[in-house]
Amino acid sequence: MIDTNTTPASAGFSMPAEWAPHAGCLMVWPTRRELWRDRLADAKRDYATVARAIAAFEPVIMMCVPGEAGEVIDLCGAGVEPLEVPVDDSWARDSGPAFVTNERGELAAVGFRFNAWGERWHPHDQDALVPERIAAHLGIPLFRAPFVLEGGAFFVDGEGTLLTTEQCLLNPNRNPTMSKVEIEHGLRDYLGVSTVIWLPYGHSLDVGPAGTDGHVDGVAQFVSPGRVMLEVPSDPASTEYLRSRANLARLREARDAQGRALDVALLDPHAAAEVSYANHYLADGAVIVPVEGDGRDDEVLDFLRATYPERTVVGVPGATIAFGGGGPHCITQQIPAAAGRGRL
Numbered sequence: 051m052i053d054t055n056t057t058p059a060s061a062g063f064s065m066p067a068e069w070a071p072h073a074g075c076l077m078v079w080p081t082r083r084e085l086w087r088d089r090l091a092d093a094k095r096d097y098a099t100v101a102r103a104i105a106a107f108e109p110v111i112m113m114c115v116p117g118e119a120g121e122v123i124d125l126c127g128a129g130v131e132p133l134e135v136p137v138d139d140s141w142a143r144d145s146g147p148a149f150v151t152n153e154r155g156e157l158a159a160v161g162f163r164f165n166a167w168g169e170r171w172h173p174h175d176q177d178a179l180v181p182e183r184i185a186a187h188l189g190i191p192l193f194r195a196p197f198v199l200e201g202g203a204f205f206v207d208g209e210g211t212l213l214t215t216e217q218c219l220l221n222p223n224r225n226p227t228m229s230k231v232e233i234e235h236g237l238r239d240y241l242g243v244s245t246v247i248w249l250p251y252g253h254s255l256d257v258g259p260a261g262t263d264g265h266v267d268g269v270a271q272f273v274s275p276g277r278v279m280l281e282v283p284s285d286p287a288s289t290e291y292l293r294s295r296a297n298l299a300r301l302r303e304a305r306d307a308q309g310r311a312l313d314v315a316l317l318d319p320h321a322a323a324e325v326s327y328a329n330h331y332l333a334d335g336a337v338i339v340p341v342e343g344d345g346r347d348d349e350v351l352d353f354l355r356a357t358y359p360e361r362t363v364v365g366v367p368g369a370t371i372a373f374g375g376g377g378p379h380c381i382t383q384q385i386p387a388a389a390g391r392g393r394l
Contacts (some may be wrong), residue, residue, distance in 0.1 A: 052158060052191045057239035063150035063158055063193075064242025067208030067272060068332045071387040072108045073157075074394035075333065076184065077101055078381070079114035079122055079132075080140040082171070085260060085374055092370040097140070098125035100331075100338060100371075100378050103364045105129030107333040109394040111187075111385075113137055113180070131394065135183050136176040139166070141376060143267070144200035145174075146383040147181035147192070150242060155389025159185040159192045160240050162199040167262050168223030188385075195240040197233070198224045202265035202380050204237070205272045210307030212243040213272060215252045217264030224263075245307035249300050251293040253326065260375030267379045268326045269297065273357060276310040281328045285321040315357055320346050325368035329377030330354070332384070337361050340368025340377045 053061055077100070080086060080093040101110050110130045112122050119132035126132075139145065144167070147159035161181025166174035185192035204214045218224070219233055228236070234246045252264025262268075269290070271279045278301055282294040301314050319327055323342065327350045330339035337358050341347040347365065354363045371377055385394065 052156065054158070054191045054193050058150045058158065058160055058193050059239050059242045061193075062152040064152075065148055065150045065160075065206045065208070066386045067206060067275075068384055069274065070208055072334045073385045073387045073391060074109035074111060075104050075331075076142045076146050076383040076385060077110055077112050078137055078140040078142045078145070078180075079112055079118060080374075081115050081118075081137060082139045085139070085171070089370050089373060093140075093374060094121070094125060096367045096370045097381060100366050100381060101126045101130045103336075103338050103366050104331065104333045104382065107336045107362075111394060113142070113184075133187060135180075137180065138174050138177045139171060141202075141380050142383045143202045143376075143380050144262070145177035145180045146201065147184055148201055148241065149384070149386050150193075151386050151388060157188070157190050157386060157388035157391065159188070159190055160195055161185070161192055162195045162240070163197060164200070165198050165224070167200065168221060170259060170261075193240065195236065197228060197236050199236075200262065200265065201383060202262060202267045202376070204241070205266060205270070206241060206243055207272050207275055207306065209275050210244040212237055212241060212246045213249065213266055213270060213278065214246065215249045215264045215266045217250065217252050218262065218266070221263045243307065245305075247301070247304045247306070249297045251297055254289045254293055256375075260373075262375065265380075267329050268377075269294070269328055271328050271330065271379075273315060276306060276308070277313045277315065279315045279317055279328060279357060281319055281326070282316045283321060284318050288319075288321040317350065317353060319350060325372045326377050327354070329379045331378045331382045332361070335361055337363045338378045338382075339363060339365055340371065341365035342369060343367065
């Protein structure tokens with residue numbers, strides 16, 4: 051019997067890395083008209099494209115408001131299971147639970163408090179219930195964390211290291227009564243990590259109405275144990291030129307939970323890029339990456355193929371999802387494989 055009145059770490063659970071085997075993927079169908087405005091139909095089309103791309107490698111659960119399962123089936127096709135539940139918005143990485151496992155291969159969910167990126171959007175009470183509803187749907191225990199955290203604000207390497215940004219987690223619109231040390235304790239307790247690496251910055255433009263105050267998944271990604279991909283534009287005209295170098299300096303002086311210096315793979319996006327190439331999702335055997343659909347994507351796609359030589363790199367339309375404030379990583383949440391459960 052798993053005691054969810056304690057913390058996941060105390061109960062022997064930790065969050066696996068994104069590259070660990072998956073049982074499937076969680077997504078949420080676009081619904082907030084105030085966000086997408088006249089691009090809601092485009093958002094649904096592009097979410098469906100992402101879902102179909104992922105479903106070629108692993109099953110997908112698509113949460114959607116009651117009455118829209120038919121639309122999900124029509125646009126997404128086989129391999130995508132609609133799940134009708136009330137939702138407010140469509141960012142599974144942030145409103146959905148994190149998933150943790152233990153040495154016996156048991157699966158549990160962790161629900162963090164959700165305040166819609168610093169009270170940016172209302173209502174968000176249904177999104178705050180997503181972890182509870184998904185845990186019930188999967189029939190797994192749910193740990194409830196007593197602080198605000200979105201999934202796009204951190205990465206783990208599955209070996210005790212967590213990567214995040216000061217820009218986001220120390221913003222007073224998240225946990226104003228918690229110190230940096232207290233936030234670190236929370237991350238250790240509820241994600242089962244021992245070392246927290248703090249980058250100074252997320253993306254500079256990630257601060258408007260559709261922003262997240264600098265989620266780390268807009269600028270970086272763990273590639274493998276001891277290796278981090280970081281967007282570092284070479285063009286001084288980029289708004290990220292100086293900020294990315296501050297992040298790079300922090301990574302180069304850091305050590306992970308195993309005591310390793312980090313190998314940093316430098317991703318060089320063009321200065322006018324609207325998408326965040328770092329905001330890609332690691333499906334089983336694949337990299338689902340946003341593209342702009344012009345020749346400027348080619349160099350980045352070649353870089354990703356070299357970085358992930360054993361994965362298929364799949365480009366998906368990124369402009370509309372970027373308009374909404376994110377990319378494929380923001381709209382997905384991996385569900386780790388668990389002992390005796392198989393795929394979804």
